[in-house]
Amino acid sequence: MSETANSAGLGGNVVLDVHELQTHLFTKWGTTRAVDGVSFRIHEGETLGLVGESGSGKSMTVLSLLRLLPEAARIVGGRILLDGDDVVQMGMADVRRIRGRKMSMILQDPQTALNPVFTVGNQLMESIAAHRGSNGTRESRANVKKRALEVLRMMGVAAPERRLSDYPHQMSGGMKQRVVGGIAIESQPRLLIADEPTTSLDVTIQAQYLRLLKQVQRETGVAILFITHDMGVVARMCDRVAVMYAGRIVEQGSVQEIFDAPSHPYTQALLGSIPRMEERVARLTTIEGQPPALYALPRGCRFAVRCPHAHDRCEEAYPADFTGPGGHTAACWLLEETWKPMSS
Amino acid sequence: MEADVLLRAENLEKHFPVTEGLVLMRTVGRVRAVDGISFEVRRGRTLALVGESGCGKTTTAKLVLRLETPTGGTISMEGQDIHALSGQGLRRFRTQVQAVFQDPWSSLSPRMRVAEIVAEPLVVNKNVSRGEARQRVLELLNDVGLRPEQADLFPHEFSGGQRQRIAMASALSVAPALIVLDEPVSALDVSVQAQIMNLLRDLQAQHDVSYLMVSHNLATVRYLAHEVAVMYLGEIVERAETDDLYEHPLHPYTQALFSSALPAHPAQQRDEVMIQGEPPSPLDPPSGCRFHPRCPFAKAVCAEVAPEWKEETPGHFVACHLY
Numbered sequence: 001m002s003e004t005a006n007s008a009g010l011g012g013n014v015v016l017d018v019h020e021l022q023t024h025l026f027t028k029w030g031t032t033r034a035v036d037g038v039s040f041r042i043h044e045g046e047t048l049g050l051v052g053e054s055g056s057g058k059s060m061t062v063l064s065l066l067r068l069l070p071e072a073a074r075i076v077g078g079r080i081l082l083d084g085d086d087v088v089q090m091g092m093a094d095v096r097r098i099r100g101r102k103m104s105m106i107l108q109d110p111q112t113a114l115n116p117v118f119t120v121g122n123q124l125m126e127s128i129a130a131h132r133g134s135n136g137t138r139e140s141r142a143n144v145k146k147r148a149l150e151v152l153r154m155m156g157v158a159a160p161e162r163r164l165s166d167y168p169h170q171m172s173g174g175m176k177q178r179v180v181g182g183i184a185i186e187s188q189p190r191l192l193i194a195d196e197p198t199t200s201l202d203v204t205i206q207a208q209y210l211r212l213l214k215q216v217q218r219e220t221g222v223a224i225l226f227i228t229h230d231m232g233v234v235a236r237m238c239d240r241v242a243v244m245y246a247g248r249i250v251e252q253g254s255v256q257e258i259f260d261a262p263s264h265p266y267t268q269a270l271l272g273s274i275p276r277m278e279e280r281v282a283r284l285t286t287i288e289g290q291p292p293a294l295y296a297l298p299r300g301c302r303f304a305v306r307c308p309h310a311h312d313r314c315e316e317a318y319p320a321d322f323t324g325p326g327g328h329t330a331a332c333w334l335l336e337e338t339w340k341p342m343s344s
Numbered sequence: 345m346e347a348d349v350l351l352r353a354e355n356l357e358k359h360f361p362v363t364e365g366l367v368l369m370r371t372v373g374r375v376r377a378v379d380g381i382s383f384e385v386r387r388g389r390t391l392a393l394v395g396e397s398g399c400g401k402t403t404t405a406k407l408v409l410r411l412e413t414p415t416g417g418t419i420s421m422e423g424q425d426i427h428a429l430s431g432q433g434l435r436r437f438r439t440q441v442q443a444v445f446q447d448p449w450s451s452l453s454p455r456m457r458v459a460e461i462v463a464e465p466l467v468v469n470k471n472v473s474r475g476e477a478r479q480r481v482l483e484l485l486n487d488v489g490l491r492p493e494q495a496d497l498f499p500h501e502f503s504g505g506q507r508q509r510i511a512m513a514s515a516l517s518v519a520p521a522l523i524v525l526d527e528p529v530s531a532l533d534v535s536v537q538a539q540i541m542n543l544l545r546d547l548q549a550q551h552d553v554s555y556l557m558v559s560h561n562l563a564t565v566r567y568l569a570h571e572v573a574v575m576y577l578g579e580i581v582e583r584a585e586t587d588d589l590y591e592h593p594l595h596p597y598t599q600a601l602f603s604s605a606l607p608a609h610p611a612q613q614r615d616e617v618m619i620q621g622e623p624p625s626p627l628d629p630p631s632g633c634r635f636h637p638r639c640p641f642a643k644a645v646c647a648e649v650a651p652e653w654k655e656e657t658p659g660h661f662v663a664c665h666l667y
């Protein structure tokens with residue numbers, strides 16, 4: 001597996017190594033296999049995009065990493081190694097210590113991440129003080145404030161001194177998301193998890209924000225896990241892509257490979273269904289039907305009912321992972337002849 | 345050309361008063377949501393209004409739907425001012441103009457069955473009985489890709505994409521000349537968006553209906569619209585046929601907007617016309633050209649004088665001092 005990183009041109013250390021992660025939800029309908037054997041790695045300074053349609057298990061994967069799962073959910077298998085330490089096995093006290101420090105998070109809606117009754121300066125400085133175990137002396141308070149201004153400046157906030165005394169409702173969505181980003185990167189985390197952070201922003205503001213994240217990454221070497229359903233965000237932001245379908249990763253590879261040579265029928269269909277700004281495409285490809293319910297999964301390939309290439313084999317057994325050019329992997333029986341089986 | 349025009353907006357304006365105080369409400373300002381715009385929707389064609397949040401797209405759509413009253417200017421359809429209609433004329437208007445909104449979760453009444461929802465505009469506006477409407481409903485469901493047995497289900501039994509299909513069937517029931525689409529696919533999953541976009545195209549050809557579409561997704565607009573008007577702070581800054589606009593954007597704001605859009609492929613590099621900051625408040629828009637504080641090409645005159653509307657090439661209009 002480590003040749004994956006080299007062939008993608010990124011030689012850094014592995015920051016996050018998720019192996020065969022399984023997170024199930026126990027509900028009145030039965031067991032929902034929201035995350036069902038998911039494996040990926042992210043290296044220093046690298047961005048992995050996790051894409052897939054609504055309900056495919058992206059957020060459940062993220063919540064597993066952070067151990068912030070809803071009550072009905074449990075990690076039932078696999079490892080989550082962050083710098084070699086298994087988050088799955090950690091006690092909650094240890095998890096709380098790394099959350100917000102070693103790995104932090106930016107969510108889709110900045111509204112929920114900020115408390116409406118405190119100023120943003122107050123919230124930012126409180127989190128800095130907490131990370132530093134600041135003792136509240138005049139000197140340490142001054143240092144915390146200095147750091148807060150530095151972080152806001154890094155996130156491209158103009159006139160940060162004035163902004164410190166603003167309440168969240170006085171700020172635009174883009175500005176709030178910068179503050180949330182500032183809180184997330186302040187502790188210089190090893191891993192930044194971004195779950196659809198720009199979906200609620202306007203295009204020009206989104207472009208500014210994505211550029212900013214890239215710049216922060218260049219300066220700090222933070223590894224980024226970027227959750228999105230927008231292939232444009234992937235094209236702009238990511239080094240590698242993992243495509244999720246019904247609780248599993250069906251294809252993974254460098255952005256170039258995924259865009260130029262998508263090998264799983266789902267990825268192919270997904271890319272064909274996106275209109276382009278550059279030309280008026282004749283007709284968009286569509287994927288008819290819906291993904292299977294995660295509490296009543298078929299035995300074979302989960303995409304089979306919607307797949308234009310499905311054959312008997314696909315209904316009988318879930319396809320193995322195969323490895324193709326450049327460390328590109330995909331789980332589809334069509335690749336059995338041409339690609340190598342992946343050793344686990 | 346003239347004969348083609350279905351709907352025409354001239355110097356359309358909608359200002360919202362901003363009030364202060366609870367008892368004696370004093371007007372302390374006006375939000376210039378739509379501030380003197382003109383456009384035409386042609387028969388059987390799609391005009392898209394694009395622009396960022398707050399530029400006035402939805403307000404324009406509501407003015408066309410008569411859900412808001414203009415504070416200035418007119419909208420006319422077949423030579424009639426739509427805001428002066430009453431009686432027979434108004435009833436006719438209600439069958440000629442329909443709407444489909446962004447949120448398929450809240451726009452359909454949860455207690456009505458699909459057949460009732462689809463037949464509603466027919467029953468209300470054309471005095472058709474529910475029994476007579478049934479056959480038409482089944483045809484429409486077929487047109488939008490739903491099965492006849494789904495007619496008796498409730499909206500919560502459908503996915504987001506299916507609900508947008510139901511909304512389209514309902515809008516089409518009265519054979520309207522115009523459907524206003526406000527962000528019709530932005531709440532849907534990518535693969536479902538493609539289904540609905542294809543459906544919108546097919547239905548337009550089949551039913552010969554015009555669309556006035558509001559969207560902030562430039563790729564969606566390229567796929568669906570024949571003509572595009574770019575809005576900034578309540579004004580239209582550029583208007584052209586879709587291909588012309590996308591291949592030769594003239595206004596610096598249009599250029600910035602297009603270059604901010606995400607690429608369809610990782611190898612794609614754009615010549616970025618980057619703009620700094622965020623749009624100013626429509627309460628107190630900048631003098632001269634409203635874009636001048638953010639414009640990388642602004643000249644002295646831009647802060648002073650509002651640019652005139654100019655036909656730079658045939659059918660391609662722009663309001664900018666560079667031209």
Ligand SMILES: Nc1ncnc2c1ncn2[C@@H]1O[C@H](COP(=O)(O)OP(=O)(O)OP(=O)(O)O)[C@@H](O)[C@H]1O
Pocket residue numbers: 025027032034052053054055056057058059060061070072229294
């Ligand atoms: N609290 C919960 N209780 C029960 N099931 C849940 C809960 N949260 C999520 N699920 C289910 O888990 C599955 C995975 O959901 P998840 O939120 O991870 O999807 P996602 O890929 O993030 O989708 P989206 O793009 O819509 O955010 C879905 O089938 C969902 O219905």
Ligand SMILES: Nc1ncnc2c1ncn2[C@@H]1O[C@H](COP(=O)(O)OP(=O)(O)OP(=O)(O)O)[C@@H](O)[C@H]1O
Pocket residue numbers: 360375376377395396397398399400401402403404560626
């Ligand atoms: N009823 C109202 N009273 C006061 N101001 C309003 C009202 N409706 C809209 N506005 C203001 O008018 C401006 C234009 O709003 P509009 O909803 O038309 O924008 P939009 O282009 O549709 O934006 P979005 O992309 O966010 O939907 C905004 O500044 C908005 O706050």
Ligand code: SF4
Pocket residue numbers: 264265266301302303304305307308309310311314319331332333334
């Ligand atoms: S395994 Fe079969 S059904 Fe699944 S994607 Fe490949 S060809 Fe299609």
Ligand SMILES: [Mg+2]
Pocket residue numbers: 058059060
């Ligand atoms: Mg999610």
Ligand SMILES: [Mg+2]
Pocket residue numbers: 401402403
């Ligand atoms: Mg709107």
